[in-house]
Amino acid sequence: MGKLTRAQFISLRAEAKALRERQGMQILVCAGTGCVASGSMKVYDYLKTAIEAKGLKVSVELKDEAGKKGLHLKKSGCHGFCEIGPLVAIEPAGILYTHVKVEDCDEIIEKSILSNEVIDRLLYEGKREYMHRDDIPFYKGQHRMVMKDSGRSDAEDIYEYLALGGYAAFEKALFEMEPAAICKEIVDSGLRGRGGGGFPAGRKWESVRRNVSDVKYVVCNGDEGDPGAFMDQGVMEGNPHSIIEGMLIAGIATGASEGYIYVRAEYPLAVKRLKIAMAKAEELGLLGDDIMGSGFSFHLHINRGAGAFVCGEGSALTASIEGKRGMPRVKPPRTVDQGLWAKPTVLNNVETFANVPNIIMNGAAWYRSVGTENSPGTKTFALTGNVVNTGLVEVPMGTTLRKIIFDIGGGIKDGKKFKSVQIGGPSGGCLTEEHLDVPLDFDSLKKLGAIIGSGGLVVMDEDTCMVEVARFFMAFTQNESCGKCVPCREGTKRMLEILERIVKNEGTEEDLYLLEELASTITETALCGLGQSACKPVVSTLKYFRNEYLAHVRDKHCPHCNGRKKKVIIDQTLCRGCGKCKATCPMEAISGDKRSPHFIDNEKCITCGACWGSCPFGAINAIEEG
Amino acid sequence: MNSTIDLQKVAAIIDGYGCRREALIAIMQDIQAEYKYLSEETLELIAEKLDISIAKVYSVATFYENFSLEAKGKYIIKVCNGTACHVRKSQPIFDALHDYLGLTGEKKTSADGLFTLETVACLGACSLAPAMTVNDEVFAKMSPESAIDLINVLREKEAGANG
Numbered sequence: 001m002g003k004l005t006r007a008q009f010i011s012l013r014a015e016a017k018a019l020r021e022r023q024g025m026q027i028l029v030c031a032g033t034g035c036v037a038s039g040s041m042k043v044y045d046y047l048k049t050a051i052e053a054k055g056l057k058v059s060v061e062l063k064d065e066a067g068k069k070g071l072h073l074k075k076s077g078c079h080g081f082c083e084i085g086p087l088v089a090i091e092p093a094g095i096l097y098t099h100v101k102v103e104d105c106d107e108i109i110e111k112s113i114l115s116n117e118v119i120d121r122l123l124y125e126g127k128r129e130y131m132h133r134d135d136i137p138f139y140k141g142q143h144r145m146v147m148k149d150s151g152r153s154d155a156e157d158i159y160e161y162l163a164l165g166g167y168a169a170f171e172k173a174l175f176e177m178e179p180a181a182i183c184k185e186i187v188d189s190g191l192r193g194r195g196g197g198g199f200p201a202g203r204k205w206e207s208v209r210r211n212v213s214d215v216k217y218v219v220c221n222g223d224e225g226d227p228g229a230f231m232d233q234g235v236m237e238g239n240p241h242s243i244i245e246g247m248l249i250a251g252i253a254t255g256a257s258e259g260y261i262y263v264r265a266e267y268p269l270a271v272k273r274l275k276i277a278m279a280k281a282e283e284l285g286l287l288g289d290d291i292m293g294s295g296f297s298f299h300l301h302i303n304r305g306a307g308a309f310v311c312g313e314g315s316a317l318t319a320s321i322e323g324k325r326g327m328p329r330v331k332p333p334r335t336v337d338q339g340l341w342a343k344p345t346v347l348n349n350v351e352t353f354a355n356v357p358n359i360i361m362n363g364a365a366w367y368r369s370v371g372t373e374n375s376p377g378t379k380t381f382a383l384t385g386n387v388v389n390t391g392l393v394e395v396p397m398g399t400t401l402r403k404i405i406f407d408i409g410g411g412i413k414d415g416k417k418f419k420s421v422q423i424g425g426p427s428g429g430c431l432t433e434e435h436l437d438v439p440l441d442f443d444s445l446k447k448l449g450a451i452i453g454s455g456g457l458v459v460m461d462e463d464t465c466m467v468e469v470a471r472f473f474m475a476f477t478q479n480e481s482c483g484k485c486v487p488c489r490e491g492t493k494r495m496l497e498i499l500e501r502i503v504k505n506e507g508t509e510e511d512l513y514l515l516e517e518l519a520s521t522i523t524e525t526a527l528c529g530l531g532q533s534a535c536k537p538v539v540s541t542l543k544y545f546r547n548e549y550l551a552h553v554r555d556k557h558c559p560h561c562n563g564r565k566k567k568v569i570i571d572q573t574l575c576r577g578c579g580k581c582k583a584t585c586p587m588e589a590i591s592g593d594k595r596s597p598h599f600i601d602n603e604k605c606i607t608c609g610a611c612w613g614s615c616p617f618g619a620i621n622a623i624e625e626g
Numbered sequence: 627m628n629s630t631i632d633l634q635k636v637a638a639i640i641d642g643y644g645c646r647r648e649a650l651i652a653i654m655q656d657i658q659a660e661y662k663y664l665s666e667e668t669l670e671l672i673a674e675k676l677d678i679s680i681a682k683v684y685s686v687a688t689f690y691e692n693f694s695l696e697a698k699g700k701y702i703i704k705v706c707n708g709t710a711c712h713v714r715k716s717q718p719i720f721d722a723l724h725d726y727l728g729l730t731g732e733k734k735t736s737a738d739g740l741f742t743l744e745t746v747a748c749l750g751a752c753s754l755a756p757a758m759t760v761n762d763e764v765f766a767k768m769s770p771e772s773a774i775d776l777i778n779v780l781r782e783k784e785a786g787a788n789g
Contacts, residue, residue, distance in 0.1 A: 034753050037764035082753030227708030230750035265655075265692050266749055268762055306651055307691030309747065323650035325689040384710035384752040391753050422709065458709045472712055476747065482689075 003285030006175060006292045012284075013162045019062050020163035023072050025113065028089040030151065031075035032237050033230075033269050034082025039101070043086050046105045048073055051113065062159040071113070074160075077238020079151035080392030081138050084124060089133070089151070096133045097122040138389045141408040143370065145378045146354045147394045150238030155273055158280040161241040167286060169357035173249045174294050177360075182253035183209050186356070188364035190376040195221055195312070195349030196427065196453045197529070198375070198442035204346055207336040208254040211344035216256035218247050219340060219347045221317055222263040222270065225309040226425025227476060229456030231380040232350035234392045236263065236270035239354065240277035244287070244300065246353030249360055250346050251298045259298060260340065262317050264305040274302055309426075309480035312454075313528050314339070314347050316482065327484045328528035349454070351380060371397035375441035379452060385422075385459040386413045393457075395440075402436040405459055416461040420545070424453025426473045426480075427533035429540030430466060449540045451533070465560035466545040467552055471499040473537035481531070488531030491522040495538065502549065505556040512549055516542060556606070566607045566622040572597040574619035581611035581620060631661050636668055640675045647676050650686055654693055662702070663694040699735045699742035701780055705758045705773075708748030716756035720745060722770035726777060740784060741777065 004012060029035075029044040051058050057070035079087050084098040090112055097108065097119070104122060111117040124130035133139055133151075153160040161167070173182050187202030208216055220243060224232040235243065247259045263271050278300055281287045289297040303321050310316045311326040318340040320326035339345025355377060359367045368376045375397040381404060384390045388410030395404060401421060405411070412418050420430045429450035431438075438444055445452055460469065478492040495518050501507045519535035526532045542549060551558045557565055570581070570590075575597040582590040582598060589605040592598030600611075600620075612620040639656045643649035650672070657668060664687055673680040687693045705711075705720040723743055727736040735742045751757040754766030758773065765776065 033749075033764060034751055034766070037751055037754055037757065037766040082751070224750070225747065227712075227748035228710045228752055229748070230752055233750040266746060303652070304655060305690075306655060306693060307747075308689065320651065321648070323648040323652075323686070325686055327689075382752060384755065385713045390710070390755075425709070456709065458713060460713060464713065469713075472709070480747075 003288070004292055006171065006294075009167070009171060009284075009286075009292055013166075013168065016062060016159045016163035017165075020160065023062070024070065025093075026072040026074060026089075026091040027113065028074045028076035028091065028152070028154075030077075030079055030085055030087040030089075031155065032078030032082065032085075033233060033267075034078065035085035035087055036269070038082075038085045040086035040088075042102050043088065043100050043105060044073070044075060046102045047088075047109070050105060050109055054109070054114070061157050062154070062163060074154035075156060076153065077150035077155040078234040078392065079133070080147060080234060080394075081136075081389065082392075083390050087151075091152075094132045096124065096131070096136075098124050137410065138391065138393075138408055141403060142394050143378055143396050144394045145358055145370070146235060146242070146351055146380060147238070147392065149242075150234060153239075155238050155240060156276050158241060158277065158284065161239075165361070166241055166357075167245055169360035170245050170248045170252075170286070171292070173252050173360050174292065174296060177252075179209055179253045179255060182249060182360065185360060185364050186253070189359045189367040190364070190374070191352065191355055191359060191367065192375060192442060193349055194351035194355070194379065194454070196424070196451060198452065201348055201352050204336050204348070205250060205253050207334075208256070208344045208346050211337060213344050215258065215341075215343045216254055217340040217343055217345040218250045218254065218256045218259040219318065219321070219345055220247055220259070220261040220350060220353055221312065221314070221347060222261055222267075222350045223305050223312045223317060224264055224267075224350070224454055225312045225480075226427075226454050226456045228384050228422075228458045229382045229425055229454045231382050231392050231455050233267050233270050234380070235350050235354050236267065237273050240270075240274045241281070242354040242357055243274070243350055244277055244281055246348075246356035247300065248287070248291075248298055249356050250348070250353065252296060254344075254346050256344075256346065257297045257299065259300045260303055260321050261300065262303045262305060262311070262321060264311075265307050271302065271304055278302065308482070309476075310482040310528070310530055313530050316528070317347070318345065325482075327482045328530070330527060351455075372439065372441045374443055379440070379455055381455045381457045383409050383457045383459070385457075386416065386461040386464070387411070387459040388413055397441045398439040400437050400439055401431065401457075404440075404457065405436070409459065412459065412461050414461075416463065418459070419462045419464055420460045420466060420469075422458040422460065422469065422473075422537070423456070424451040424536075425456045426477045427451060427530060427536060428453045428456070429536045430460075430469065430544060431540070432544045449536060449543065451536070463560055465503075465558055466541045466548045467499070467558070468503055468561060470538045470541045471496070471503050474499050474534075477530070477534040481534075485525075485527035485531060487522045487525040488527070488534060491518055491526075492531075492534055494518060495522075495535070499538070502552045503561065505552055505558070505562070507553045509550070509553050511553060512542065512546075564624045567602055567625045568600055568605050568607055568611065568620060568622050570598055570600055571619045571621065574617050576617055576619075578616065580614045580616065584610045584614045586610065631657075631665050631668055633667060633671055635660065636671055637675065640672060645675050645677075647678060650676060650678075650683065651690070654687060658693060662698040663696055665695075697735075700740050700784075701760050702742045702744065703758060703760050704744045704746040704749075706747075706749045706751070706756060707745045708752060708755075710752035711748075711756040714755040716758075716768075718770050719756055719758065719768055719773050723773050723777065726774050740781065 088097045088100045183206040191201045192198040311320045313328045316326040316328045371377045380394040474496045478496045481488045483489045577595040587604045589601045673683045
């Protein structure tokens with residue numbers, strides 16, 4: 001198809017919408033990273049072959065469907081509940097089958113495709129009440145705006161996106177709105193950056209719009225480096241056109257005609273889906289020169305990261321796009337003034353851009369109706385760790401942790417007790433039970449010493465050692481420190497050494513003060529946001545879980561790392577008083593006369609185990625205390 | 627696997643990007659996708675064609691974790707050590723593979739040249755933790771035992787292909 005005019009675009013969208021409404025049965029096999037890893041593509045291939053073998057026509061793209069009432073087999077985007085995958089949805093009946101294997105396919109075809117039966121055993125928890133996706137508790141508490149169409153449509157088919165109202169906001173912005181009005185709408189909506197900082201997106205756009213420059217850029221940060229976070233991956237794989245549309249609108253609003261999407265190297269599927277989406281949009285003339293005859297041009301490029309966490313920082317990311325080492329620089333100048341190639345640049349996160357089309361279509365007031373006063377809209381969290389239901393959870397800002405972890409997440413795995421939730425990745429903090437009812441928004445978390453960050457929520461149960469967790473994050477940050485500034489490069493290394501020492505029960509109480517001192521120095525003097533926030537996991541665990549540090553440094557025994565405390569006893573009936581144990585004990589904790597039963601002083605004993613190895617009569621044993 | 631690097635092909639990759647300096651990272655990614663590592667000659671050729679110093683090429687190649695200056699095994703195994711995998715015990719999987727493949731200290735590739743063992747910070751498959759990849763294919767909910775089984779399957783496949 002050639003490049004579209006506005007009129008052609010409107011009729012194409014109407015046509016796609018009509019096709020989608022008219023279509024017969026659709027089978028959506030989830031093709032997100034999680035389900036693919038669980039074998040969903042084998043299910044897809046088997047279904048396709050087996051259905052065709054029955055002589056039924058299978059279409060895989062919406063536009064193939066014109067006039068035919070066949071079966072539509074789609075590769076859908078991520079449903080967000082990867083744990084119960086591979087997922088197969090059957091529409092319009094609205095059935096969601098979980099844990100689908102190739103062996104189940106014949107039964108699905110016979111019962112649910114050729115006739116109208118429901119296979120109970122494949123439903124969530126095998127229960128009929130959970131036949132529809134939104135009946136499942138995991139989905140019930142969610143409010144999906146960004147993730148709305150992911151899982152319900154084919155991520156590789158631009159017609160599906162158009163059928164669901166896609167690119168309508170772009171068309172509106174292009175023909176009916178002035179750049180200043182677009183910026184104002186985004187400012188009024190209160191949309192804040194979803195990448196971590198929570199800076200108002202509209203203010204960034206407005207600054208870039210006001211800047212005079214021959215070239216301006218729009219950059220999308222898809223370098224989702226926080227370990228334990230994968231919501232941007234879900235959007236890039238599940239609804240790539242929403243990101244492209246958001247970037248296009250940013251282009252109109254700021255006068256930029258070049259865009260870059262920077263995706264981390266570990267997301268090959270996201271790169272693939274974005275490339276397909278870009279190619280299809282170019283084919284229709286939604287990207288390129290003189291879009292729909294409006295005079296507006298926009299060219300989009302994709303860059304793959306190469307495994308550097310620091311590239312999630314704005315100035316490091318733009319340096320990486322320029323082909324350089326991804327190291328942050330001193331600010332100001334800000335990215336909005338001098339970003340990519342020192343030109344004014346709008347740099348937003350994937351989820352931020354994906355929110356834009358909805359705001360332009362429905363207006364700022366509509367957007368503000370969800371979320372809180374200062375943090376409107378929704379936020380997608382990646383809920384993982386020791387929680388029953390793991391996956392992507394999109395909820396209004398201001399939702400409490402309790403609701404996310406216990407209502408949506410189903411509580412703690414294996415009936416254990418909740419201990420802590422780590423929020424915001426290596427730049428965030430660990431919160432405790434007392435924070436479960438705090439509304440999650442940018443400002444309230446900041447007060448607690450955590451951040452929303454990109455939205456990773458790692459739940460930890462009662463068996464987790466928080467000192468070990470702090471060590472884990474420090475090891476990550478230390479490894480990822482770019483090495484440019486001294487506080488981060490040297491400071492994180494020293495902090496890691498101290499933490500390693502403490503975990504091994506070789507630390508002292510003085511080390512805790514040293515950690516605090518180092519943390520405050522690094523936080524105040526590091527060059528970039530990553531360095532400044534690198535100590536948050538340590539500071540927050542020192543604040544909320546100090547007793548666990550004390551167990552390591554004072555008692556030299558952590559109940560989580562070293563098991564329950566042991567007590568050594570000498571069986572008085574078996575002991576012959578040979579004295580071997582007394583001679584081996586390094587702590588001189590054993591006493592007793594020759595040829596009469598010996599005793600052990602548990603105050604002195606360090607349960608090193610030397611004595612029970614030395615006893616020829618098997619009289620010495622260690623028992624668990626308590 | 628292509629163990630020797632065909633410099634003509636490397637040159638073609640660089641030309642494909644029009645010898646643009648800003649494409650340095652993309653060029654090295656494409657070369658590495660082909661040969662799994664970047665040799666000294668490769669870096670020299672890139673420097674020459676992009677007209678930048680070899681030091682600059684080296685500095686970028688060593689900055690990013692993904693680039694390797696050493697040849698790798700046929701199968702690159704990456705055990706995820708992201709937070710979610712870590713709290714669901716990914717370290718024992720790494721340790722089991724490390725022992726099973728007979729790796730020590732700096733040595734990351736098995737003696738038969740088949741396997742290279744690495745960690746990765748997060749694969750984004752957190753719901754299916756602990757996860758690992760073999761040449762970019764994701765394997766979910768692993769255990770030390772299932773990881774070793776996987777090695778054995780791959781070894782048998784190789785033995786079958788060669789015998």
